[in-house]
Amino acid sequence: MSVDLATVRKIAGLARIAMNDAEAEALVPELNKILGMVEQLGEVDTSGVEPLAAVIPNHLRLRDDVVTHDATGGGIRDAVLKNAPQAEHGFFAVPKVIE
Amino acid sequence: MSADLTDLGIAAIRDGVAAGTFSAREVATAFNAAVEQGRPLNAWLVETPELALAAADTADAARVSGDLKPLSGVPLGIKDLFATKGVETTAASSILKGFVPEYESTVSGKLFAAGAGMLGKLNLDQFAMGSSNETSAFGNVISPWKRNDGGNASLAPGGSSGGSSSAVSARMAPGATGTDTGGSIRQPAAFTGISGIKPTYGRCSRWGVVAFASSLDQAGPMARDVRDCAIMLEAMSGFDAKDATSLDIPVPAWEKGLSGDLKGKKVGVPKEYRVDNMPPEIEALWQQGIDFVKDAGAEIVEVSLPHTKYALPTYYIIAPAEASSNLARYDGVRYGLRDLPDGANLQQMYAATRAEGFGAEVKRRIMIGTYVLSAGFYDAYFTQAQKVRSLIVRDFEQAFAQCDVLLTPTAPSAAFGLGEKSDDPIAMYLNDVFTVPSSLAGLPAMSVPGGLDGQGLPLGLQIIGRPLDEQGVLNAALAIEERAGFTARPKVWW
Numbered sequence: 267m268s269v270d271l272a273t274v275r276k277i278a279g280l281a282r283i284a285m286n287d288a289e290a291e292a293l294v295p296e297l298n299k300i301l302g303m304v305e306q307l308g309e310v311d312t313s314g315v316e317p318l319a320a321v322i323p324n325h326l327r328l329r330d331d332v333v334t335h336d337a338t339g340g341g342i343r344d345a346v347l348k349n350a351p352q353a354e355h356g357f358f359a360v361p362k363v364i365e
Numbered sequence: 366m367s368a369d370l371t372d373l374g375i376a377a378i379r380d381g382v383a384a385g386t387f388s389a390r391e392v393a394t395a396f397n398a399a400v401e402q403g404r405p406l407n408a409w410l411v412e413t414p415e416l417a418l419a420a421a422d423t424a425d426a427a428r429v430s431g432d433l434k435p436l437s438g439v440p441l442g443i444k445d446l447f448a449t450k451g452v453e454t455t456a457a458s459s460i461l462k463g464f465v466p467e468y469e470s471t472v473s474g475k476l477f478a479a480g481a482g483m484l485g486k487l488n489l490d491q492f493a494m495g496s497s498n499e500t501s502a503f504g505n506v507i508s509p510w511k512r513n514d515g516g517n518a519s520l521a522p523g524g525s526s527g528g529s530s531s532a533v534s535a536r537m538a539p540g541a542t543g544t545d546t547g548g549s550i551r552q553p554a555a556f557t558g559i560s561g562i563k564p565t566y567g568r569c570s571r572w573g574v575v576a577f578a579s580s581l582d583q584a585g586p587m588a589r590d591v592r593d594c595a596i597m598l599e600a601m602s603g604f605d606a607k608d609a610t611s612l613d614i615p616v617p618a619w620e621k622g623l624s625g626d627l628k629g630k631k632v633g634v635p636k637e638y639r640v641d642n643m644p645p646e647i648e649a650l651w652q653q654g655i656d657f658v659k660d661a662g663a664e665i666v667e668v669s670l671p672h673t674k675y676a677l678p679t680y681y682i683i684a685p686a687e688a689s690s691n692l693a694r695y696d697g698v699r700y701g702l703r704d705l706p707d708g709a710n711l712q713q714m715y716a717a718t719r720a721e722g723f724g725a726e727v728k729r730r731i732m733i734g735t736y737v738l739s740a741g742f743y744d745a746y747f748t749q750a751q752k753v754r755s756l757i758v759r760d761f762e763q764a765f766a767q768c769d770v771l772l773t774p775t776a777p778s779a780a781f782g783l784g785e786k787s788d789d790p791i792a793m794y795l796n797d798v799f800t801v802p803s804s805l806a807g808l809p810a811m812s813v814p815g816g817l818d819g820q821g822l823p824l825g826l827q828i829i830g831r832p833l834d835e836q837g838v839l840n841a842a843l844a845i846e847e848r849a850g851f852t853a854r855p856k857v858w859w
Contacts, residue, residue: 273736274732279716280735281732282693282715282716282719283719283728283732284713284716284719284720285720293728293729293732297729297732299790300790301736303678303681304678304681304682304750305678306678307679307753308745310749310752310753312749312752312756315752315755317751317752317754318752318755318758319751320580320610321566321754321758321805321806321807322565322566322807322832324567324610324612326609327606329606337467338607342467345467345468346467348465349463349464349466349699349700349701350699350700351697351698351702352703358698360698360711360714361705361709361711363710
């Protein structure tokens, strides 16, 4: 499989990366070179092989359903908003999404 | 006195501070000066001399009160992939320029709680994507090493932990944190003549570490020798409820368990690692390593890892796929850069912000990842890669039925010149051919200096161990270190 300019544009759209013509065109051969390398995997017989889910066996833990008072918990609104490019009235602000 | 203090490693500083041979403040002052003098190497993104001094004063007070901790008096460099509370953390990207975390990563927090101070934040490949430190938004890190050919070419310090390797090698820090996704601790350690270990996946918490590929990323120490790595790794490891992949098991006393005696141990040599066009010097180094571990009492066993050649293609599907997902969080809303062109809507703001904030290699990997995860290609690429990954894990399991650790070269060459490979992504990716398979399998793996090549540049040997057998890895590395007698160091030109 190989990508063409239209595919690169489509992927850039999915990846939310703005790209001019020159950038998109430059990526076509680069991505094809990398895809050419990964194509090799098609020759491996993986029938009956399960895709790897966890590299080191570990069970998923559940934590108590309570508010924790650390950086993963609640009650730290100002800290959460501190690095926002734009925050207003205690919220993240973005361009208008409803006309 | 101060020039001598920067020659000391972690154990020597710890012991010297405890014995009162010198004060922690003297140590911090000496390293702060070395950091300043080393600016031409571009290893540091942020210098924090005041934090190093504050921790040193705490250590000196702790000595008086008999309250010393395992790393009291040891100043460290922290790779700028670790969030440090109140200190800018950018992952060497433009998109995070100005980001000052309100929280501390678990690993850096553990090191500071163990008494260590912070000299500063270390440069790296942008979002840890790269093998040469040429993808940083803040300029290349330069290796302190030079070829002995009379030329003055700037060499790559390896990547992605190139600021860490450069700083430790140039005596700007006795140790530094690194992270390893496909070899980002081991390859830079090999290029700069230092030691570094990537522990078993799950040993070190990933909480507060800027994510690249979550099923692979693992923090680890980089230092001048095996003992120093063991000391630092003990302080970095341990269960963390904030990371769902953190292993809830005790941290062994690795330093205490160190022994270079390999009697009764079997060291495996994987035949598939004899890749095409391997430089004779790498072959010779490997043979030298085999002789070292034999001399330490080990028996050599030839083993087979039949899926080795598929490790790189597997990695270059899985890592970009996870990266494309992880890096979706950089959208210009919650932190970091926002690029809002006139009249742009929300979608246009995302796209403009990401176009502006990500470097070329990061965009390339996001694009590959987005493609292999997209509808119609997911099974052909991503699911197939995860199946091959299962086979790679199985290869290692079968090899470890016959031996205790594996011995390989760390990288297929010595450090290359900056710019020599940057035009060809595949040539760059091939540099990780020996480190990627163990990353895919989550195994502990270490690079230790083995010798010099014809141009006077360091070469590393890699030890790969069974899951959770960091001790076996450290011990085999120690056996090599004891015999290699590696004392070469870069001449100060900066």
